[in-house]
Amino acid sequence: NAGVTQTPKFQVLKTGQSMTLQxxxxxxxxxxxxxxxxxxxxxxxxxxSASEGTTxxxxxxxxxxxxxxxxxxxxxxxxxxxxxxTSVYFCASSHxxxxxxxxxxxxxxxxxxxxxL
Amino acid sequence: xxxxxxxSEALNIQEGKTATLTCNYTNYxxxxxxxxxxxxxxxxxxxxxxxxxxxxKRKERLKVTFDTTLKQSLFHxxxxxxxxxxxxxxxxxxxxxxxxxxxxxxxxxxxxP
Numbered sequence: 001n002a003g004v005t006q007t008p009k010f011q012v013l014k015t016g017q018s019m020t021l022q023x024x025x026x027x028x029x030x031x032x033x034x035x036x037x038x039x040x041x042x043x044x045x046x047x048x049s050a051s052e053g054t055t056x057x058x059x060x061x062x063x064x065x066x067x068x069x070x071x072x073x074x075x076x077x078x079x080x081x082x083x084x085x086t087s088v089y090f091c092a093s094s095h096x097x098x099x100x101x102x103x104x105x106x107x108x109x110x111x112x113x114x115x116x117l
Numbered sequence: 118x119x120x121x122x123x124x125s126e127a128l129n130i131q132e133g134k135t136a137t138l139t140c141n142y143t144n145y146x147x148x149x150x151x152x153x154x155x156x157x158x159x160x161x162x163x164x165x166x167x168x169x170x171x172x173x174k175r176k177e178r179l180k181v182t183f184d185t186t187l188k189q190s191l192f193h194x195x196x197x198x199x200x201x202x203x204x205x206x207x208x209x210x211x212x213x214x215x216x217x218x219x220x221x222x223x224x225x226x227x228x229x230p
Contacts, residue, residue: 031216041222042220043220044220045218058217059219094216096216104166111158
């Protein structure tokens with residue numbers, strides 16, 4: 001099993017360009033998440049998907065859109081990149097879609113390092 | 118809004134000693150709290166989860182405590198090894214078990230031989 005995979009690993013964009021970050025998991029998890037991590041700060045939730053067909057905003061959704069394409073794949077799109085979106089982006093997945101379950105640990109991908117000039 | 122505080126300064130300890138990392142939070146208590154390890158250039162890796170009604174959890178050399186009165190979790194690594202050197206993140210679920218986590222900024226641990 002590959003776990004959670006993310007593409008690309010690195011990307012440099014110019015201000016105003018668009019791009020889509022791809023994420024896929026092969027663990028049959030219900031929930032998927034997108035985070036960004038900036039120096040000196042914790043991971044911040046951008047969007048999450050509790051189950052296939054649903055998405056919801058996290059703490060910092062402005063400037064991003066997401067698509068839960070199927071149970072395996074969850075993409076993050078930057079429509080018009082800004083320098084403030086320079087960050088490391090992590091995708092994660094977990095088994096549960098809610099409630100006090102024992103399976104709430106999240107599995108993370110290796111990250112995408114994005115620079116917006 | 119909820120705020121999570123972890124020691125921002127790196128923790129340096131000698132091999133074989135016990136490392137203790139702190140995670141403090143404000144306002145109301147979360148449904149559960151998780152600890153993750155993150156190595157440079159990699160994604161976080163889950164270590165332990167403790168629920169609001171649990172006081173302590175252990176896994177091999179790791180121990181987590183959760184004090185909802187103090188609004189604090191302590192993460193201990195006993196008999197520490199240089200391979201334990203990493204950044205350790207605490208994450209709290211304030212969404213009632215729906216796994217929307219808020220992460221602390223992490224504490225970097227360096228274990229010296």
